[in-house]
Amino acid sequence: MFDRAQWVLAGMSIALSVQLSQPVAAAVPVGKVVQTAQTNSSGAAETAFKEGLQLYQQGTVEAKRSAILKLEEALKLYRATGDRRGEAVTLHNIGQVYSELGEKQKALEYYNQSLPLSRAAGNRGGEAATLNNIGSVYSELGEKQKALEYYTQSLPLRRAVGDHSGEALTLNSIGSLYSELGEKQKALEYYTQSLPLRRATGNRRGEAVT
Structure with a gap:
C-alpha cells in the first residue's frame, strides 16, 4: 500500500519555506537582490x-x-534555491506518480x-513515507524480503514522529507480506497491531481492509 501523505505534507512543509517578498527600493544591495531572486524562485516552485498536484488529482494517465x-519544473526551482526539503518531497511525489x-x-x-x-x-516523517513506498514497490516487483526490510525501517520512524495513520498503514503492509510469505501467525501479529490504530484515527476504510 502506497503512502500518499507526502502530497498533504508537502503543501504545509513547502509553504513554510516560502517567504513573502517586500517592496524593493531602487538601490538594493547585492545580497538583497540574491535573496529576492531566491524568494521569487521559491514561490514559483510552490506554484509549479x-x-x-492538481493535475495528479485528475487521475487520468495523461494528467x-x-x-x-510540472513536478520536474518545481524540482529544478527547489534545487536552484537550495530547498532540500522541497526537493525531497517533490522527488518522492514524482516517484509515486511513476x-x-x-x-x-x-x-x-x-x-x-x-x-x-x-x-x-531531519524530515523523519518524509523519510518514513519514502521508505514505506520503496517497500511497496519491491513488494509489487515480487521482492518480498527486500520489501520487508524497507517496511521495518519505516515503522520505528512512524512511531517516533507520532504518525499513527502511517504506522497503521505500514503495520498492515508488513502483515500482508508475512501472509504472502506463509507466516500466518506473524501476519496476525501485525494486523492486530494495525487495527486499533485504524480505529483511533477514524480510518474506517483502512479498518475494514485490516
Whole structure:
C-alpha cells in the first residue's frame, strides 16, 4: 500500500519555506537582490508543485504524465534555491506518480534520490513515507524480503514522529507480506497491531481492509 501523505505534507512543509517578498527600493544591495531572486524562485516552485498536484488529482494517465512534467519544473526551482526539503518531497511525489503509472524502476530512482535528502533535512516523517513506498514497490516487483526490510525501517520512524495513520498503514503492509510469505501467525501479529490504530484515527476504510 502506497503512502500518499507526502502530497498533504508537502503543501504545509513547502509553504513554510516560502517567504513573502517586500517592496524593493531602487538601490538594493547585492545580497538583497540574491535573496529576492531566491524568494521569487521559491514561490514559483510552490506554484509549479501545486499545479502538479492538481493535475495528479485528475487521475487520468495523461494528467499524471503532465503532473510529472510540472513536478520536474518545481524540482529544478527547489534545487536552484537550495530547498532540500522541497526537493525531497517533490522527488518522492514524482516517484509515486511513476509507480502508479506502472514504471516501478523509474519510481525507485526518484525515491532513492528523495531518501537521503529527507534524512539530511531531519524530515523523519518524509523519510518514513519514502521508505514505506520503496517497500511497496519491491513488494509489487515480487521482492518480498527486500520489501520487508524497507517496511521495518519505516515503522520505528512512524512511531517516533507520532504518525499513527502511517504506522497503521505500514503495520498492515508488513502483515500482508508475512501472509504472502506463509507466516500466518506473524501476519496476525501485525494486523492486530494495525487495527486499533485504524480505529483511533477514524480510518474506517483502512479498518475494514485490516
